[in-house]
Amino acid sequence: MEPGDALRVLESVLGRGEEQVVVADIDWDRFTPSFTTVRDSPLIVEIPEARRALETVAADGAGRDGDPAESLRAELGGLSPVERIRALLDLVRTHVARVLAYPDAEAVAADRAFKELGFDSLTAVELRNRLKAATGLTLPATLVFDYPTSTALAGYLRSLLFPDGDEEAETRTEDERIRKALASIPLARIRDAGLMDILLRLADVDDAVAFTMDEGDFEPADGDSIDSMDAESLLRIAFEGSDS
16 A cells, blocks of 8 residues: 555544554555455445446446357367367466456466466466356366366367367367478488488388479489489388388
């Protein structure tokens, strides 16, 4: 509390002659929705500032078009597994930032424990309720403690929203990413690293086989022609052979 405000409150209290007084500087717009998230509270509903905060929350909810949970599911359904987990992580970090009054989602470290960020039992329930409304999922009150980082919590939400097939799809996406990365490696670097023979053995390709890119099939060739092949041709030998 600012010194000037504290002195004015002290003057008011002393003027009343009351023996027991509690003074608190409360942000009603933030405190009231959290405090009443599970049930109404007769203790504060008659306070004008608290009542206005509740009315604002109700008006915001009534003004939204459609079901946010359905919109989120539709959006996530059109993403790749990697993009999907990234979107859920952004969702979690955004709501964490709002609950804890951080400036934005970027201020929330994805792998930092919620306890270290400043969560307590009250803010944990508020985050649970926010994510419940955003996803349409039934979430436990102990959500923040069971999944103690934004990364862990995003993974849990993904497992609930997409329980079947998502991990397999993610593996396929990762395979494609690795294939592209390998195809970008210069042939000389593969040879210098001693990996050429390993790749050929994995693909069941011997020194008497080369790949004809124009025709898309294998044909006999001498060992020198393999050494003259570029990285893309060599890696296509490995991957086409392993896929067959």
